[in-house]
Amino acid sequence: MATGTTRNKVALAPGHSLMDWIRLGNSGNDLTGVGGKILSVSKSELAKHNKRTDAWLAIRGTVYNVTQYMDFHPGGVDELVRGIGTDATKLFSEIHAWVNYESILQKCVVGRLVNEELFKLPDILKAATDVSENELNMDWFQQLGFLCFVFYTKTPYPEVSITLKQPNQFCFALNGKTRCITLHKNVNWPCVVKIVADIGKVQVKLIKKVLGLWPTFGTLTTTRNIQIDYWKCELLNSFDVTPNAKFLLFKYQQNLYNHVYPGRHIYIKANVNGQVVSRPYTPVWPLVETTEYGIISEDTLCLLVKSYPNGKLSRHLCSLNQGDLIEVSRPQGSFECWTSKTNLILLAAGTGITPMLPIIWNALHSSIKKYNITLLYFNKKETCIIWKKYLDQKSAAYSSRLTVHYILSEEENSMGDTKGHIDESVITKYFPTLNEESLNEHAVCVCGPPGFNKLCEKLIVQQGYKKDDYFVFG
Numbered sequence: 001m002a003t004g005t006t007r008n009k010v011a012l013a014p015g016h017s018l019m020d021w022i023r024l025g026n027s028g029n030d031l032t033g034v035g036g037k038i039l040s041v042s043k044s045e046l047a048k049h050n051k052r053t054d055a056w057l058a059i060r061g062t063v064y065n066v067t068q069y070m071d072f073h074p075g076g077v078d079e080l081v082r083g084i085g086t087d088a089t090k091l092f093s094e095i096h097a098w099v100n101y102e103s104i105l106q107k108c109v110v111g112r113l114v115n116e117e118l119f120k121l122p123d124i125l126k127a128a129t130d131v132s133e134n135e136l137n138m139d140w141f142q143q144l145g146f147l148c149f150v151f152y153t154k155t156p157y158p159e160v161s162i163t164l165k166q167p168n169q170f171c172f173a174l175n176g177k178t179r180c181i182t183l184h185k186n187v188n189w190p191c192v193v194k195i196v197a198d199i200g201k202v203q204v205k206l207i208k209k210v211l212g213l214w215p216t217f218g219t220l221t222t223t224r225n226i227q228i229d230y231w232k233c234e235l236l237n238s239f240d241v242t243p244n245a246k247f248l249l250f251k252y253q254q255n256l257y258n259h260v261y262p263g264r265h266i267y268i269k270a271n272v273n274g275q276v277v278s279r280p281y282t283p284v285w286p287l288v289e290t291t292e293y294g295i296i297s298e299d300t301l302c303l304l305v306k307s308y309p310n311g312k313l314s315r316h317l318c319s320l321n322q323g324d325l326i327e328v329s330r331p332q333g334s335f336e337c338w339t340s341k342t343n344l345i346l347l348a349a350g351t352g353i354t355p356m357l358p359i360i361w362n363a364l365h366s367s368i369k370k371y372n373i374t375l376l377y378f379n380k381k382e383t384c385i386i387w388k389k390y391l392d393q394k395s396a397a398y399s400s401r402l403t404v405h406y407i408l409s410e411e412e413n414s415m416g417d418t419k420g421h422i423d424e425s426v427i428t429k430y431f432p433t434l435n436e437e438s439l440n441e442h443a444v445c446v447c448g449p450p451g452f453n454k455l456c457e458k459l460i461v462q463q464g465y466k467k468d469d470y471f472v473f474g
């Protein structure tokens with residue numbers, strides 16, 4: 001793995017082991033330095049906290065105060081200092097993506113890293129937009145059979161998880177802040193959730209157990225900050241998709257809806273032969289329309305996993321039996337659908353199709369605009385193509401908006417597309433010729449093995465795409 005540094009663990013001073021750190025976290029000392037409030041932090045605010053004695057850094061959208069952690073960092077103070085005052089996601093992942101920073105730094109959360117634009121707003125609007133405010137911006141309405149809550153988080157891509165703790169106790173965590181409502185009467189699970197990501201509107205529909213109009217929705221009972229790291233999930237069902245890839249359906253043990261945006265991922269953690277292993281996976285929700293797997297309910301976690309001969313976790317997942325447990329983290333990642341673009345070009349190789357499926361689904365069903373999508377899907381043989389039937393059905397149903405080209409490297413291509421690998425000729429053949437204006441309308445996503453990703457990035461940069469116009473899943 002490229003680290004850009006000589007990787008060496010340092011000898012920590014006595015009293016600075018992980019156990020000591022956990023003890024400090026549980027001591028009641030405020031490690032956040034901001035009194036435990038959840039703040040909205042701009043990049044320029046973050047940059048001010050760049051000293052050893054006042055050190056903040058951001059990882060995957062969350063800002064942490066690491067001042068107290070300095071002497072506990074196994075890589076040493078000087079290494080940790082390299083990340084302070086910045087969004088250290090890339091640096092952190094390059095060195096030790098496997099480190100469970102969320103758990104280690106759970107008592108150090110300062111807030112969320114937010115777009116600079118927010119801070120250019122007049123103060124009056126800024127105050128209304130600040131996620132730290134306690135006030136809840138909420139509407140509700142009902143019909144005989146259901147009631148519906150609408151939350152306005154005022155932050156794009158809000159973090160959303162929803163649980164039904166009791167038939168009449170409904171809790172929702174928005175951007176890390178949890179609130180509970182004791183409902184007037186009982187409701188069923190699962191709920192139906194709709195999120196308008198770019199304006200931060202969240203709508204939750206709860207189905208009443210008994211038909212009737214309620215005089216009130218109930219009472220808002222608690223306001224707490226609960227930082228949950230991992231939830232337990234049990235395997236409901238598994239299906240073979242190709243000879244070495246499976247479609248796995250999991251149910252959260254509690255009644256939980258954990259919203260993962262298209263292109264974002266969760267960490268899966270499992271105990272494999274006595275060792276805890278954790279890796280990122282992109283859920284392939286929502287494939288709710290596919291009938292060959294039965295009806296998939298909204299709160300199901302759907303994973304597509306390829307079993308690699310040396311892949312500890314992938315082999316473990318593919319060998320799970322019904323009822324076996326795994327642990328699943330909160331959503332992570334920084335991918336945002338480009339609402340300013342209209343044409344998406346997706347380059348996927350093998351299981352690199354996983355993040356593309358929700359992106360395609362979302363783009364085809366967007367209520368905001370009509371996206372056009374071109375998918376170039378690279379595989380060795382036709383039998384390796386994952387969900388070809390599904391992709392073909394979608395491209396037939398949306399023929400003017402979704403075009404799929406299958407590119408095979410190891411056999412003749414009966415589908416009429418190129419035989420070969422990703423190279424300049426493939427790009428020239430399938431990419432539209434762009435001028436400066438039409439370039440602004442296009443965005444490219446890439447997902448495959450590291451060599452594929454690197455080559456694609458080189459080729460799309462050659463085509464004139466700028467950093468903001470493409471995203472490489474790695």
Ligand code: HEM
Binds near residue numbers: 009088092105
């Ligand atoms: C962003 C700037 C950071 C840099 C440049 C950095 C660098 C390093 C380096 C060079 C090592 C030694 C790697 C080895 O030889 O195994 C290390 C280890 C470690 N770092 Fe960091 N680190 C950073 C941030 C963090 C943060 C924020 C955390 C906290 C959660 C953290 C937790 C750890 C842990 C737990 C290890 C030991 C890993 C192991 O034993 O496998 N680091 N770090």
